[in-house]
Amino acid sequence: xxxxxxxxxxxxxxxxxxxxxxxxxxxxxxxxxxxxxxxxxxxxxxxxxxxxxxxxxxxxxxxxxxxxxxxxxxxxxxxxxxxxxxxxxxxxxxxxxxxxxxxxxxxxxxxxxxxxxxxxxxxxxxxxxxxxxxxxxxxxxxxxxxxxxxxxxxxxxxxxxxxxxxxxxxxxxxxxxxxxxxxxxxxxxxxxxxxxxxxxxxxxxxxxxxxxxxxx
Amino acid sequence: xxxxxxxxxxxxxxxxxxxxxxxxxxxxxxxxxxxxxxxxxxxxxxxxxxxxxxxxxxxxxxxxxxxxxxxxxxxxxxxxxxxxxxxxxxxxxxxxxxxxxxxxxxxxxxxxxxxxxxxxxxxxxxxxxxxxxxxxxxxxxxxxxxxxxxxxxxxxxxxxxxxxxxxxxxxxxxxxxxxxxxxxxxxxxxxxxxxxxxxxxxxxxxxxxxxxxxxxxxxxxxxxxxxxxxxxxxxxxxxxxxxxxxxxxxxxxxxxxxxxxxxxxxxxxxxxxxxxxxxxxxxxxxxxxxxxxxxxxxxxxxxxxxxxxxxxxxxxxxxxxxxxxxxxxxxxxxxxxxxxxxxxxxxxxxxxxxxxxxxxxxxxxxxxxxxxxxxxxxxxxxxxxxxxxxxxxxxxxxxxxxxxxxxxxxxxxxxxxxxxxxxxxxxxxxxxxxxxxxxxxxxxxxxxxxxxxxxxxxxxxxxxxxxxxxxxxxxxxxxxxxxxxxxxxxxxxxxxxxxxxxxxxxxxxxxxxxxxxxxxxxxxxxxxxxxxxxxxxxxxxxxxxxxxxxxxxxxxxxxxxxxxxxxxxxxxxxxxxxxxxxxxxxxxxxxxxxxxxxxxxxxxxxx
Numbered sequence: 001x002x003x004x005x006x007x008x009x010x011x012x013x014x015x016x017x018x019x020x021x022x023x024x025x026x027x028x029x030x031x032x033x034x035x036x037x038x039x040x041x042x043x044x045x046x047x048x049x050x051x052x053x054x055x056x057x058x059x060x061x062x063x064x065x066x067x068x069x070x071x072x073x074x075x076x077x078x079x080x081x082x083x084x085x086x087x088x089x090x091x092x093x094x095x096x097x098x099x100x101x102x103x104x105x106x107x108x109x110x111x112x113x114x115x116x117x118x119x120x121x122x123x124x125x126x127x128x129x130x131x132x133x134x135x136x137x138x139x140x141x142x143x144x145x146x147x148x149x150x151x152x153x154x155x156x157x158x159x160x161x162x163x164x165x166x167x168x169x170x171x172x173x174x175x176x177x178x179x180x181x182x183x184x185x186x187x188x189x190x191x192x193x194x195x196x197x198x199x200x201x202x203x204x205x206x207x208x209x210x211x212x213x214x215x216x
Numbered sequence: 217x218x219x220x221x222x223x224x225x226x227x228x229x230x231x232x233x234x235x236x237x238x239x240x241x242x243x244x245x246x247x248x249x250x251x252x253x254x255x256x257x258x259x260x261x262x263x264x265x266x267x268x269x270x271x272x273x274x275x276x277x278x279x280x281x282x283x284x285x286x287x288x289x290x291x292x293x294x295x296x297x298x299x300x301x302x303x304x305x306x307x308x309x310x311x312x313x314x315x316x317x318x319x320x321x322x323x324x325x326x327x328x329x330x331x332x333x334x335x336x337x338x339x340x341x342x343x344x345x346x347x348x349x350x351x352x353x354x355x356x357x358x359x360x361x362x363x364x365x366x367x368x369x370x371x372x373x374x375x376x377x378x379x380x381x382x383x384x385x386x387x388x389x390x391x392x393x394x395x396x397x398x399x400x401x402x403x404x405x406x407x408x409x410x411x412x413x414x415x416x417x418x419x420x421x422x423x424x425x426x427x428x429x430x431x432x433x434x435x436x437x438x439x440x441x442x443x444x445x446x447x448x449x450x451x452x453x454x455x456x457x458x459x460x461x462x463x464x465x466x467x468x469x470x471x472x473x474x475x476x477x478x479x480x481x482x483x484x485x486x487x488x489x490x491x492x493x494x495x496x497x498x499x500x501x502x503x504x505x506x507x508x509x510x511x512x513x514x515x516x517x518x519x520x521x522x523x524x525x526x527x528x529x530x531x532x533x534x535x536x537x538x539x540x541x542x543x544x545x546x547x548x549x550x551x552x553x554x555x556x557x558x559x560x561x562x563x564x565x566x567x568x569x570x571x572x573x574x575x576x577x578x579x580x581x582x583x584x585x586x587x588x589x590x591x592x593x594x595x596x597x598x599x600x601x602x603x604x605x606x607x608x609x610x611x612x613x614x615x616x617x618x619x620x621x622x623x624x625x626x627x628x629x630x631x632x633x634x635x636x637x638x639x640x641x642x643x644x645x646x647x648x649x650x651x652x653x654x655x656x657x658x659x660x661x662x663x664x665x666x667x668x669x670x671x672x673x674x675x676x677x678x679x680x681x682x683x684x685x686x687x688x689x690x691x692x693x694x695x696x697x698x699x700x701x702x703x704x705x706x707x708x709x710x711x712x713x714x715x716x717x718x719x720x721x722x723x724x725x726x727x728x729x730x731x732x733x734x735x736x737x738x739x740x741x742x743x744x745x746x747x748x749x750x751x752x753x754x755x756x757x758x759x760x761x762x763x764x765x766x767x768x769x770x771x772x773x774x775x776x777x778x779x780x781x782x783x784x785x786x787x788x789x790x791x792x793x794x795x796x797x798x799x800x801x802x803x804x805x806x807x808x809x810x811x812x813x814x815x816x817x818x819x820x821x822x823x
Contacts, residue, residue: 009650014657021664053645053700084645084653086691087701088716089709107649108687110657111680113664137716144721212712 001124004043005029006036006050006066007082011107015049015082018110022117033066040070040077046124047078052090052104064093071097078123082107086134088212095128095205103129103165128165128204135163138211150192158185163207255297262292262315272325280478283485284322291315294492303590306356310349317342318488324392332392333399336382340374343461346488347428350454351435354446354498354590359438363431370424377417385410415469422465425458432458441535442594443587445501453487453494460487502591508533509597516605526605533598536585540566541602544578551581569595571603579606626799627734634737637698644694649687656683702740706730710740711761718759720751720776726763731770735822738800739763739772742793746774746816749789754778754814765822772818775809782806782814793818 002025005012009031016026027043030036033054040048048070052063067079080103081094091104103123109115109131119129139160142148148156154175161171168186172179186203189195195206266288274281292315298308321339323331348367352358358367386405387396432451439447460483467480512533516526527541542551566583573579580602588595659680666672694700695713702710708726715722730736743761750759756778764771782790783806794804802820809815 010654011650011657014654014661018657018661018664021661084649084691085700087699087705087709087713089701089705089713107653108656108684110653110660111684113660141716141721144719145723146721212716 001025001047001120002027002043002045003047003049003080003120004036004040004045006033006048006054006063007031008051008054015110018113018116022113024117024120033069036066037069037073041073044074045077047080047120049080049082052081052083052085052094064090064097067094067102068097076101078102078120080105080120080123080129086131086137088134088138088208091130091134092205092208092212095208099128099201099204101126101128104134105129105131106133108133122165122167122170127167127170130163130165130204130208132164135160135211138163138208142211151189155185155189155192158182159189159207162186162189162203163211165204254300255293258296259289259293262289262296266292266315266319269319270322270325272327273322277478280482280485283482283489284318286489287485288315288319290489290492291318294495298495303356303592304354307349307353310345310352314342314345314349317345327393327396330397332387332390332396333382336390337375337378340378341371343457344371344374346457346491347454350450350457350491351428351431353450354443356590359435363435366424366427366431370428373417373420373424377413377420381410381414381417384413418465418468422462422469425461425465428458429455440587441537441585442505442591443585445505445535446498446590449494449497449501450491453491456490457484457487460484502594505535505591505594506597508535509594509601512598513601513605516601517608526602526609530582530598530602533601534584534588534591534594536588538566538583538585540583542581542583543606544580546577551578569599571599571606573603573607573610579603579610623799623801626795630738630796630799631734634698634734637737638703641694641697641700644690644697645700648690652683652687652690656680656687659683696744698737699740702736703733707736707739707763710736711743711763714740714744714747715761718747718751720747720754720756720759722747722750722759722761724761724763726761727765729765731765732822734800735770735820738796738802738820739770739818741796742772742804742816742818743774745789745793749782749816750774750776750778750814753782754780756813768821768823770820770822772816774816775811776813777809777811778813780808780812780814782816790816 001023003019004027005016005019007015007029012029012031016029019026027045028039030039036048036050050063050066050070054063054066063081063083067081070077070079075098078101079094079097081090082105083090084107086106094102094104101123103119105116105119109119115132122129139148139156143156148159151159157175158171161174166174168179168182172182175182190203190206193210195210263285266285270281270285270288273284291311295308295311295313295315298304298311301308317338321335321342324335324339326332344367347370348358351363351367358364381390382399383401384405386394386400386407387398388394389405389407389410392398432454436444436447436451460480464480464484467477512529515529515532527539530541531537531539540553542553544550545552564583565586567586567589569582569584571579571581582599582602584595659676663673663676666676699710699713701713706728707730708724708728711724711726715724731739747759747761750756754776756776759774759776762773762775790804790806797804797818797820800820802818805817807815807817
């Protein structure tokens with residue numbers, strides 16, 4: 001897998017070494033948006049990894065804006081946003097660009113290389129990857145509120161994985177159940193929570209929107 | 217109480233206002249006579265003297281006796297009372313003299329020794345003195361030169377005529393026994409000539425009385441405001457006396473019966489005896505004027521402290537429509553007229569009274585009708601009341617200005633604090649978090665490179681745990697500061713994130729509309745602090761955060777279903793929130809919720 005990096009400071013080098021240690025081919029890195037856009041345009045990596053907020057004092061060159069430019073440049077290039085912010089709002093903003101081939105991870109996730117590489121693989125495969133830490137917090141929050149009471153234990157597990165952006169097949173594999181069973185679970189969840197259908201290309205957004213704080 | 221600055225240094229007293237009035241010393245004690253027992257003693261003394269002196273009259277004409285005695289008693293007593301008022305001391309002495317001469321004029325009743333002669337010679341002087349007293353009242357002296365000329369002529373005519381009548385006549389012509397002590401300078405007085413002379417004399421007196429009426433009318437026309445109020449009653453009394461005098465002259469010129477002549481004397485006596493009633497009316501009116509000060513105080517404290525309003529109130533209080541109020545302008549160190557014009561240096565006939573505050577700082581100056589000099593007590597009271605109102609108004613303005621300054625600086629502090637919080641938040645993310653995640657990435661890299669060394673892997677895992685904890689702590693600090701999401705996405709996103717991490721299930725109801733940054737900041741911290749209190753103190757099972765922005769106010773409500781009883785002064789951090797809200801002209805209220813528990817409400821105005 002070929003990736004390009006947009007990060008600043010010491011983290012860029014550390015991340016590069018980590019990716020390379022995991023067998024990822026880092027085709028180039030940059031510390032500023034213009035150089036990065038040029039780099040991606042030239043090398044066409046599988047996934048572009050970028051910081052959701054660039055260095056201080058460059059608010060106009062926000063990561064979201066860069067992501068949008070990259071999407072406009074070539075929608076086939078996967079996008080992975082790294083962030084210090086565990087607000088689901090930022091992930092939701094990112095998913096507004098598109099829901100496939102995109103991901104939002106906390107920088108903390110470098111402590112679990114397997115999660116990072118798994119997310120990269122999913123993004124390259126046209127999937128979605130939302131930081132499991134954020135989803136876990138949201139699910140717990142809804143659980144405390146009692147909003148998840150209509151769901152079965154297994155449906156809660158499925159919702160957790162759906163919101164992370166896993167496909168039905170990946171969920172089936174993760175839970176070691178049949179893919180058809182997962183489809184049934186997903187349909188039930190969306191029905192019980194009163195969500196708009198289960199359109200595959202917008203279901204992560206729908207799940208996130210529901211999970212995020214709001215009316216009881 | 218109010219004191220008055222004068223030539224002497226009044227010892228410092230706890231007074232908010234001091235007055236320095238024109239050039240003269242106003243002594244309030246002198247202005248408010250404390251006659252005590254003197255008045256009754258004087259009255260009794262006057263009664264004893266009058267009643268015994270006039271005793272011969274009582275034996276044959278009781279009515280005249282009573283009327284004549286009344287004049288002696290009332291005029292003498294009034295004179296004594298007047299002499300206790302610094303302003304009226306001179307008039308008082310003249311009145312005592314009037315009473316004495318009046319009694320002398322009745323001395324002829326004794327028909328003995330030189331008394332009839334003295335009565336004829338000095339008697340006429342009582343009305344000269346009386347005219348003097350009435351013309352000068354209520355002033356310290358005669359107001360006009362022609363009045364003095366008139367009095368001089370009247371005195372000359374009255375006493376000159378009396379002397380001539382004595383020198384050229386016989387006692388029996390004046391109804392005295394022939395052996396009465398008399399000074400006749402001619403050997404054979406001519407009765408016919410003496411009668412003509414007497415008639416001429418009486419006619420002349422009639423002319424003088426008529427002139428006195430005219431002078432009194434002129435004096436009334438000259439007087440204004442309070443001066444007229446004071447002048448009118450005595451002038452009326454004097455007019456009555458003059459008319460009675462004219463009648464008296466009339467009966468002496470025209471041949472009438474003895475009874476009518478006697479009756480005319482009684483009329484004159486009654487007219488003179490009623491004069492003190494006129495002074496009593498004046499005294500009552502003065503009291504009424506003082507009562508106007510109470511009304512002034514009420515007006516000054518209830519109306520706006522505008523210059524025009526104060527000036528109008530003062531004009532009413534002292535009945536001086538020409539009164540001018542000038543404010544002291546500390547910046548320019550001069551007085552400015554209430555109507556905005558520059559104050560003239562005071563080169564007019566007005567009486568200028570200055571009002572100063574307790575520190576001696578000038579407050580204002582009044583240009584008063586000079587006739588008010590005779591009412592020092594009233595003026596002192598009015599100036600005192602005005603001074604209090606002005607000092608109060610100035611203090612109010614100063615406090616208001618200082619309050620506004622404090623509020624503005626408080627708001628600046630809040631704004632600065634917010635900016636500082638945002639700066640620290642950035643520093644946490646950009647400065648501290650970066651290296652930590654880099655360390656974590658490096659540890660992961662090592663973990664990937666190392667295999668088959670469980671102790672090393674375990675050590676790396678522990679190191680990464682530490683980094684994870686540090687990152688979590690830093691994120692919490694940043695969120696407590698001023699979360700990026702609040703800046704970027706506003707209150708709803710920030711409060712949603714806040715609710716997600718509460719251990720007490722928390723729901724939010726927040727509109728997506730953005731509010732001014734400092735309002736969002738204040739409401740966010742308030743909600744965060746309130747939710748912290750819910751978790752720590754309320755023992756609640758749920759909490760609800762509600763934000764509304766309408767009618768120019770942003771309103772935050774944080775409700776819980778806990779045990780309630782929270783107080784903003786309970787040291788739960790709510791005091792700081794209240795300060796912050798107030799710095800933004802808002803308010804924080806803590807009370808019991810509708811369904812038990814606690815409700816914290818923060819309202820902040822936002823345009």
